[in-house]
Amino acid sequence: MTDFAATRRAFHLPKGVTYLDGNSLGPMPVAARDRVARMMGDEWSEMLITGWNKAGWYVQPRKVGDRIARLIGAGAGEVVMGDTLSIKVFQALSAALALRPGRRVILSDSGNFPSDLYVAEGLARAVGAELRVVAPEEVEAAIADDLAVLMLTEVDYRTGRRHDMAALTAKAHGAGALALWDLAHSAGAVDVDLTGADADFAVGCTYKYLNGGPGAPAFIWTHPRHADAAQPILQGWMGHDAPFAFDLGYRPAAGVERMRVGTPPVIALTALDAALDVWDGVSLSDLRARSIELSEAFIAGVEAQCPDVALNSPRDPGRRGSQVSFRHPQGYAVMQALIAAGVIGDFRAPDVLRFGFAPLYNDLGDVDRAVETLARILRDETWNDEKFHQKAAVT
Amino acid sequence: MTDFAATRRAFHLPKGVTYLDGNSLGPMPVAARDRVARMMGDEWSEMLITGWNKAGWYVQPRKVGDRIARLIGAGAGEVVMGDTLSIKVFQALSAALALRPGRRVILSDSGNFPSDLYVAEGLARAVGAELRVVAPEEVEAAIADDLAVLMLTEVDYRTGRRHDMAALTAKAHGAGALALWDLAHSAGAVDVDLTGADADFAVGCTYKYLNGGPGAPAFIWTHPRHADAAQPILQGWMGHDAPFAFDLGYRPAAGVERMRVGTPPVIALTALDAALDVWDGVSLSDLRARSIELSEAFIAGVEAQCPDVALNSPRDPGRRGSQVSFRHPQGYAVMQALIAAGVIGDFRAPDVLRFGFAPLYNDLGDVDRAVETLARILRDETWNDEKFHQKAAVT
Numbered sequence: 037m038t039d040f041a042a043t044r045r046a047f048h049l050p051k052g053v054t055y056l057d058g059n060s061l062g063p064m065p066v067a068a069r070d071r072v073a074r075m076m077g078d079e080w081s082e083m084l085i086t087g088w089n090k091a092g093w094y095v096q097p098r099k100v101g102d103r104i105a106r107l108i109g110a111g112a113g114e115v116v117m118g119d120t121l122s123i124k125v126f127q128a129l130s131a132a133l134a135l136r137p138g139r140r141v142i143l144s145d146s147g148n149f150p151s152d153l154y155v156a157e158g159l160a161r162a163v164g165a166e167l168r169v170v171a172p173e174e175v176e177a178a179i180a181d182d183l184a185v186l187m188l189t190e191v192d193y194r195t196g197r198r199h200d201m202a203a204l205t206a207k208a209h210g211a212g213a214l215a216l217w218d219l220a221h222s223a224g225a226v227d228v229d230l231t232g233a234d235a236d237f238a239v240g241c242t243y244k245y246l247n248g249g250p251g252a253p254a255f256i257w258t259h260p261r262h263a264d265a266a267q268p269i270l271q272g273w274m275g276h277d278a279p280f281a282f283d284l285g286y287r288p289a290a291g292v293e294r295m296r297v298g299t300p301p302v303i304a305l306t307a308l309d310a311a312l313d314v315w316d317g318v319s320l321s322d323l324r325a326r327s328i329e330l331s332e333a334f335i336a337g338v339e340a341q342c343p344d345v346a347l348n349s350p351r352d353p354g355r356r357g358s359q360v361s362f363r364h365p366q367g368y369a370v371m372q373a374l375i376a377a378g379v380i381g382d383f384r385a386p387d388v389l390r391f392g393f394a395p396l397y398n399d400l401g402d403v404d405r406a407v408e409t410l411a412r413i414l415r416d417e418t419w420n421d422e423k424f425h426q427k428a429a430v431t
Numbered sequence: 432m433t434d435f436a437a438t439r440r441a442f443h444l445p446k447g448v449t450y451l452d453g454n455s456l457g458p459m460p461v462a463a464r465d466r467v468a469r470m471m472g473d474e475w476s477e478m479l480i481t482g483w484n485k486a487g488w489y490v491q492p493r494k495v496g497d498r499i500a501r502l503i504g505a506g507a508g509e510v511v512m513g514d515t516l517s518i519k520v521f522q523a524l525s526a527a528l529a530l531r532p533g534r535r536v537i538l539s540d541s542g543n544f545p546s547d548l549y550v551a552e553g554l555a556r557a558v559g560a561e562l563r564v565v566a567p568e569e570v571e572a573a574i575a576d577d578l579a580v581l582m583l584t585e586v587d588y589r590t591g592r593r594h595d596m597a598a599l600t601a602k603a604h605g606a607g608a609l610a611l612w613d614l615a616h617s618a619g620a621v622d623v624d625l626t627g628a629d630a631d632f633a634v635g636c637t638y639k640y641l642n643g644g645p646g647a648p649a650f651i652w653t654h655p656r657h658a659d660a661a662q663p664i665l666q667g668w669m670g671h672d673a674p675f676a677f678d679l680g681y682r683p684a685a686g687v688e689r690m691r692v693g694t695p696p697v698i699a700l701t702a703l704d705a706a707l708d709v710w711d712g713v714s715l716s717d718l719r720a721r722s723i724e725l726s727e728a729f730i731a732g733v734e735a736q737c738p739d740v741a742l743n744s745p746r747d748p749g750r751r752g753s754q755v756s757f758r759h760p761q762g763y764a765v766m767q768a769l770i771a772a773g774v775i776g777d778f779r780a781p782d783v784l785r786f787g788f789a790p791l792y793n794d795l796g797d798v799d800r801a802v803e804t805l806a807r808i809l810r811d812e813t814w815n816d817e818k819f820h821q822k823a824a825v826t
Contacts (some may be wrong), residue, residue, distance in 0.1 A: 048476040061480045069471040072698070076464040080644055081443040084775060085456045093645055119514060120693025122667035130557070146679055151668035151693065154681040158666040162525070163557055169679060243694065249475055250488055250697035270665070271553040272517035273546035282780065284541055284564060286549040298515025298546065299638065302645035303467070304699050380479060385677065 038322035043396040046314045047247070054379045054405045059193075059221060059359045059392025062247030062311070071310035072303060080302075093302045097253075097274075098293065100305055103312045104246070104255050107320065108219060108238065109229035115257045116292045117308075118274075118300055121220060121241040124256040125155045125187075127268035127295055128237035131258075132185040132214045133165060134267050139184035139213070140165040147172040147192040152218055156187060159269075172197060176207060183213035190228070191221035191357030194384045196331075196349040198226065198357045202233040209234070214262075220244060223255075225327065225358035225394070227320040236262060245358070245394055246315075248308035256295045263291040272297035314396060326395035327358040330403055334360055334391065337407035344414050348388055359392040370413060372424035379409045433717035438791040441709045442642070449774045449800045454588075454616060454754045454787025457642030457706070466705035467698060475697075488697045492648075492669075493688065495700055498707045499641070499650050502715065503614060503633065504624030510652045511687045512703075513669075513695055516615060516636040519651040520550045520582075522663035522690055523632040526653075527580040527609045528560060529662050534579035534608070535560040542567040542587040547613055551582060554664075567592060571602060578608035585623070586616035586752030589779045591726075591744040593621065593752045597628040604629070609657075615639060618650075620722065620753035620789070622715040631657060640753070640789055641710075643703035651690045658686045667692035709791060721790035722753040725798055729755055729786065732802035739809050743783055754787040765808060767819035774804045 047063045049055060055063055079091040088094045101115035108115070118124075129142065142156050146169055153169060160167045170178045172192065179186060186208040191198050205215040214236040222228050224245030230238050238257040242248035258266050267288065273279045274296035277287045288294035332353055338345060345362040364370050364387060371383040381391040391406065413419055443459045444450060450458055474486040483489045496510035503510070513519075524537065537551050541564055548564060555562045565573045567587065574581060581603040586593050600610040609631040617623050619640030625633050633652040637643035653661050662683065668674045669691035672682045683689035727748055733740060740757040759765050759782060766778040776786040786801065808814055 050477050050479070053479070055479060057480045061475075061482075063479060064471060064476045069468055069476075072471065073464055073468050076459060076467065076644070076702075080456075081459045081464075082445050084445070084448070084450060084458060085452045085777065086770075086775075087456075087645065119518065120667070120696075122693035123514065123518060123665070126665055149668075150671070150677050150679060153679055154666050154668060154671065157681050158664045162664040241694070249471070250482065251694045251699075253696075254693075269553045269557040270518070270521055271549050272515070273544075273549060276545070276549065280780075282545050284545060284548055286552050298517035298649070299636070299646045301515075301648075301696055301699050303702055304646075304696050307471075307698055375481075380481075382480065385675075 038318045040326055040395060040399070043314055043318065044399060047397045049397060052378050054402045056379065056381045056391040056393065056398065056402065056406055058394035059244050060382055061243055061250055062245060062394065063397065064249065065247055065311045065314050067313060068249065068307045068310040072307050075303065075306040093300065096302065096305045097296060097300045100309050100312065101255055104223065107228065107315060108223050108257065109231045110257050111231065114260060114263070114292055115255050116295050117253045117255050117305060118296055119254055121218070121239055121254040122151045122155050123270070124239040124254045125152050125218065126159060127270050128216050128239050128256060129156060129185060129187060130159055130269040131266035132216050132237055133163065135214060135262060135265060136184040139182060141183050142167045142185050142187055143175065143178055143183055144169050144187045145172045145175050146170070147195065147197060148189045149193050149218065149220060152187065152189060176204060179207045179211050179213070181211050183208065183211050185214050185216055187216045189218035189220060191225065193221055194388050194390065195361055196356045196359040198355055201235065205233050205235050221357050221359065227324040230257060235259065242308050246308070247311040249304065251304070252308050253301055253304055256292065258292045258295065266294065268295060270297060274298060274300065318396070323395045327393055328353040330393040330395065330398055330400070331356060331358065331360050333400060333403045334393065334407065337403060338362060338410060341407055341411035342414050345389065358395065359390060361388050361390045363387045364389060366419050369419040369424040373413045373419040373421070374409060376424070377409050377413065379406045433713045435721055435790060435794070438709055438713065439794060442792045444792060447773050449797045451774065451776045451786040451788065451793065451797065451801055453789035454639050455777055456638055456645055457640060457789065458792065459644065460642055460706045460709050462708060463644065463702045463705040467702050470698065470701040488695065491697065491700045492691060492695045495704050495707065496650055499618065502623070502710060503618050503652065504626045505652050506626065509655060509687055510650050511690050512648045512650050512700060513691055514649055516613070516634055516649040517546045517550050518665070519634040519649045520547050520613065521554060522665050523611050523634050523651060524551060524580060524582060525554055525664040526661035527611050527632055528558065530609060530657060530660060531579040534577060536578050537562045537580050537582055538570070538573055538578055539564050539582045540567045540570050541565070542590065542592060543584045544588050544613065544615060547582065547584060571599060574602045574606050574608070576606050578603065578606050580609050580611055582611045584613040584615060586620065588616055589783050589785065590756055591751045591754040593750055596630065600628050600630050616752050616754065622719040625652060630654065637703050641703070642706040644699065646699070647703050648696055648699055651687065653687045653690065661689065663690065665692060669693060669695065713791070718790045722788055723748040725788040725790065725793055725795065726751060726753065726755050728795060728798045729788065729802065732798060733757060733805060736802055736806035737809050740784065753789065754785060756783050756785045758782045759784060761814050764814040764819040768808045768814040768816070769804060771819070772804050772808065774801045
């Protein structure tokens, strides 16, 4: 059994705070700060340029990728780190399109994170493809024989709705298309199984449930059947077969390493590597069971004590990720009042209160505090206070 | 007068090491480690998600960009940070191409850093453009009326040869083309003046002469006349006019902020921000004068004491950046012997010994030690030792 009391102790959680926003930014694993300080003091400072070899900076994107592979049902050597999620979406989508010559349709849904749609829009404009966006529940029916790529985020960033990755991938394959999955709200949250689902490409970020820190690097996975054929539009020297030959012409590296672009972000990868230590010994089935236990307890508590809010997530935990959202007409102010009371979730327009349950550090005590605080705020209409209606630049 | 003894003290320079490879990776400014530890301990740990507003993470790419703007002859609000240099090349090049509809030729030279050429090759393949690569000395003559974009790295990464940015930009404009400049070996090394040269786009990295750490984020500059018209293929939510409206359709932000893509790398930007403190009070004309003083002294010393090597850089300092290279038939082994003796430069195939002079921390003592050590190694043929012929993975 995974020891979740031990994994909770691995994080710095501020006193008096119940943190239910790890689906936006995970808290700091206590080891991360010292690890980064050591990297800066012992490696950068002392090794200087020789750190690329001596400290292993050069191979870090692949080594950290291997650690993530286990959490998403991928094999060693199949995942590489770098850049940001949007950039990895661009690479995977352009590579997938190129693998389906003669087809130009990209299908996505309105539950996808907007940045993925912006990336697809920019790419489609450039290469003459067409982006079709349907409602999440219409995706299955919209998979047609003209489809090149099905591009979905597995878990909806607002509702927590989880797509059936295996079924939709199979349907896409049946139509002759490829499937690209964004795991932003899945990796470290649910029991992802890319190999079992037979997906083609996957991408994700590491600052949510993987706790790599604000703006931590992204990952990209290519199924081995495509890894040596994939040719993304965005290609750079670190993805070259021989970067240090400094050839004038590009020749892609074998496998997923061709998805590397520029010089890797060593400091950020070091923080992430420390954050991944917490995952050693965590079983994905235990993770999934704990996630369901926490979210089910939260829904039951809120529905028993907070009559003014409406569940905005699927009721069936099998169809949810690790987050739960509720709607309230004064959602923004309610969330500000909650944050002021030490319960941190977040708000998504127009009226969504969003709560993430990170199995590594959230527990039933967090659930109880969140339910009680929300109930009190709604009962006392604390949110009516003018100060809770002022909008900040970033919410 | 800039106090270069004070700026030198701002860096951690390992004992016994003469570091002449800041053109590849700058050393650590001593303040950087504590600054990052504070960001992790006080901001990420304690503020959690609220750090995006409270700690200013969200506006950091623009604020750090403003600090770099001064070093490259750009105005406030014209530079934004993020991603890597290769990715910023891709954005700038795609935006420049789109501003010259009907023209499809990208002109570059064989002295450009290969990654820029790989990026251009991938983009050209996708959008049906043509990449022409000529020798550096042939660039001027190759600027023709079918040209869409002139894409050059100002300072050659091997020879240190500096292009005449103003003249080549004017020639490109005369042919109806735009000019994109890569400042990887210029920013923080020479007196760059983008506004004076009337350039159109510029990009650069910050881990060389700007000392932001291994894999530090890149910068991108758009001339104000293009900033609201530029439409890069690669677009993401942080470049949206209203990222937190989560609209399904993309609407670019005003100005250079549209060049932002995904979530910014906060830890890395914090290290860079600390590194930029060292630049406060440094005048670019003093910087250039010091760079020339150091490189001229090095060339004079080597030519006087090392008859076996041949200068591989322009002799006229006005045509050089802040690095100098020499050729030797056993260049690889000579550089390994130099490194073993505490003088760190680097090697570029087939026979180039490369030495960077960073005015902020290198001094005439470094020059003397490097000259004497090189002279001794060549005189004693120390490089003959078998151990200096073993190749490492990354050189």
